[in-house]
Amino acid sequence: MASASSPNPILSPPSSSSLSSSSSNKSSSLSFLNSSSSSSFSSIPFPKLSHSHSNSNSRFRSQSLLVSNVLKTVDSPNNSVSKARDLDRLASSSKPTILVSEKLGEAGLELLRSFGNVECLYDLSPEDLCSKISQFDALIVRSGTKVTRQVFEAANGRLKVVGRAGVGIDNVDLQAATELGCLVVNAPTANTIAAAEHAIALLASMARNVAQADASMKSGKWQRGKYVGVSLVGKTLAVMGFGKVGSEVARRAKGLGMHVISHDPYAPADRARAIGVDLVSFDEAITTADFISLHMPLTPTTSKVFNDDSFAKMKKGVRIINVARGGVIDEDALVRALETGVVAQTALDVFTKEPPAPDSKLLQLENVTLTPHLGASTKEAQEGVAVEIAEAVVGALRGELSATAVNAPMVPAEVLSELAPYVLLAEKLGRLAVQLVTGGKGVKSVKVVYGSARDPDDLDTRLLRAMITKGIIEPISNSFINLVNADFTAKQKGLRISEERVLVDSGPEYPIDSIQVQISDVGSKFASALLENGNICIEGRVKYGIPHLTRVGSFSVDVSLEGNLILCRQVDQPGMIGRVGNILGEHNYNVSFMSVGRTSKRTKAIMAIGVDEEPDKDTLKIIGEVPAIEEFVFLKL
Ligand SMILES: NC(=O)c1ccc[n+]([C@@H]2O[C@H](COP(=O)([O-])OP(=O)(O)OC[C@H]3O[C@@H](n4cnc5c(N)ncnc54)[C@H](O)[C@@H]3O)[C@@H](O)[C@H]2O)c1
């Protein structure tokens, strides 16, 4: 019996793909797909600093349009500026104002100063930050500043962008930022090596008791017997989170002769294999490792994922390094595991509360090595991060797309309003298509075909492509995907999206007639969704403002995309709709719509059935046992 409640992960390796377009007799490629303006990650307009203030500021005033939650437009900067009441020395200038609340590298500050008025105010209390924030268009922080909902609210509509000079954005209330129309950008690459090197430094110094022996000698002792360490060579290191930092840690640990395994539900297996690392389950990683190094983000799913239960499964005497986020460990449970010897030693750079409370047990135990969140603190990383974030913030203030935006997209208002009805359709088609995929290969190649009467030059599909990407990737990752980061994320996941425009006679007043999503080189858990060329194919249209599914493989259907969907392929014969409808009704599931599509009479047909709730396994099993039903799949919308 087919079921699609958890779609397959995208397992393809990062590739240097640029989004390509293919053409057929009937279709013509969108011209912008081949131009340098918008078709691929490398062509996302990346902020370029202008040293002409008058130029940049007039662009700043005229171009920026922040869009919250993809569709909700917010005040233009002009309106926001006029609303800000507390205009001081900075705000009286026409230049954008930028508050830097933590130490930032000089090169980044210079870039910022070439564009706006920059104020560096370090160590602001939360209250001071709230009282000042409405005077600024941008705020740049590191991990020490909590950018809470109160801060966004106190900004009174003025704050347009928060730049996080680093990776982790767990100190920024993204939901509040998005709701209040404030873009958040980060600097995800410049401190990767610094963090990886710090993890290796902690790994080696912990294994050899460097910090403890140093403290002992400085207190006048010579304790050679007490500080006998353990060797790294031949030991198993589990890298939890095989992203940028994790993979660099793995690479370095291999160089130290360690056997490296990794757990990361979203990492491409071949990228891991390429550096000699096996991707394993969470349990296998923690039960077999001698050393465990943490490199996952802090999210609701990773919060306290290292707890009493997980420590109980670990090898007695395991050693743990955390350079990710304190919150992924239940610190009380860690103290218990250290005290009982389950965890022999730990080395921590990050803490649930920073700095930790003075009476924290972690500060007292000798088998704990501590550093005060120094992972990113090298001269090189800080200069790099400062430039990376300055470029992103300036670009955002100019209204340009940023590859490192983490919440809201920026799109021209006219494009947004015209495409709004198709945005939901695009996301749902992506979400449906990925649920039809089966097998271990993962999704690498997606083709989107837009039926449109428009000239390709008049069709801006970036938003739709982003929403299709979001639909495909978000169900299988914890990435937050939007217009700005969709191409970036797709590229990171090794997903190539090509686009095609097929000319249709629908009238140029409508930008889009239909959207078709095809996934190639994968198996399908619903064979009828496959075209002759082996691609999974679904197509949708907007009808009276509502997204509809209008094609599955080569079968025409017509169902509104609301609630959940059951697709059945059956022998075309009377009574099938009633039969399945009855089964659902008997089990108290409400059918919202049904549609049957067939290629020819009395052969094969597809039935699409909308249901409000997800039917339980037994009900689905009974449907699957109806003799005329040859295959079926349940899809969540
Ligand atoms: N201590 C420091 O100064 C410092 C410096 C840089 C980064 N960091 C932190 O390190 C972490 C990793 O940074 P990065 O740049 O490598 O980020 P990244 O996004 O490149 O990698 C994170 C990886 O974690 C994986 N992941 C997500 N959920 C997971 C789960 N439940 N189990 C296992 N893996 C999971 C993701 O798939 C991804 O591959 C972040 O929390 C970041 O804030 C700390």
Ligand SMILES: O=C(O)[C@H](O)COP(=O)(O)O
């Ligand atoms: O997530 C990060 O980038 C690191 O934790 C670095 O934080 P920092 O900028 O406060 O050093």
